[in-house]
Amino acid sequence: MLIADPQDPRLDDVRDLNKSDKSGEGLVIAEGHLVVSRLVASRFPVHCIVGFASALEHYVDTYGEPGCPMYEVDRETLAQVVGFDMHRGLVAAADRVAPLSVAEAIQGAKTIAILEGVGDHENIGSLFRNAAGMDVDAVLLGAGAADPLYRRSVRVSMGHVLRLPCARFDGGFTTWQRNLELLASEGFHLVSLTPDENAVHLAEAMAGHSKVALMVGAEGPGLTEHAMRATHVRARIPMAPGTDSLNVATAAAIAFYERQRSLL
Known part of the structure; x- marks a missing residue:
């Protein structure tokens, strides 16, 4: 369905994305064909998909009909609505749903990531992308961890x-x-x-354990002492002389890989 008026209320769910991530409106926003397809396949009910004619056609050809309204707009209209020139040409909005409980999230899990104080949305997105790529079964958020459904986190992940x-x-x-x-x-x-x-080598810390939870903290301060005392072991990634830390998403990826390797 073609919409030429930027003020059309059917576009309100994706309006002013440069000013708001829409979390305050109870929405999840996805951008681009792949991320939109994952939103459609998720447990979040999709309101609509908005995009250029070519982008909508490509989406249907690749992923099939999404089962929600699809609104066609031209590039100028979409830029006016979202607040910037969206080169991906496709954006979708869905309702947030009740969050999973910890017990629900870890059901059947063997490897879990736990984040404390990770407040940067790009780091959150990168951590989820790394976790998904390396067979981590669930991600649990401690105090100070940012909202993983923030638009930037969704995109980066x-x-x-x-x-x-x-x-x-x-x-x-x-x-x-x-x-x-x-x-x-x-x-x-x-x-x-x-x-x-003084911490043990990461590989040694995980060896022989069928179920492992790996906990990382914010860049700079790292994990709190309260958090580390609540774990069974403190582990380190060996570093070259003159260096002392890695980006948190990078450190987590190394830990996830080492966990995969320990299961071989």
């Missing part, structure tokens, strides 16, 4: 935040760690990543 089970622990920076007892009771070996040279 290539839509994997929409596919990977995720749940948030209750509590603040000094209390959320009490919830880790649930993971321990479910048989998870809890590993906290730290650059501390």
Whole structure:
């Protein structure tokens, strides 16, 4: 259905994306063919898909009919609506749904990532993309972790935040760690990543454990002492002389790979 008027209310779900991520309106936004397809395949009910004629045609040819309204707009109209020139030519909006509980998110899981204080949305997106690519079964969020459904996180994750089970622990920076007892009771070996040279080698920390939870913290401060005390072991990634840390998404990716390797 062609829409030529930028003020058409049917486009309100994707309006002013440069000013708001739409989380305050209870929405999830996806951009580009691949991410939109993952939104359509997710548990989030899609309101609409908006895009150029060629982008909509390509989407249907590649992924099939999405089962929601599809609105055609030209490039100038879409730019006026979203607030910037959207080169991908396709954007979709969906309702947020009730979050999973921790118990629901870890059901059947063998490898889990836990994030404390990771507040950068691009790092969150990168972490989810790395986790999905390396067989991590779920991501759990501790205090201070940013919203993974923020538009930038969805985009950077290539839509994997929409596919990977995720749940948030209750509590603040000094209390959320009490919830880790649930993971321990479910048989998870809890590993906290730290650059501390006294920590054990990452490979050694995971060896022989069938269920592992890998915990990373914010860049700079890292994990809180409260969090590390709640784990079974502190592990480090060996670093070259003169260096002391990695980007949190990079460090997590190395840990996820080492976990994969330990299962071979």
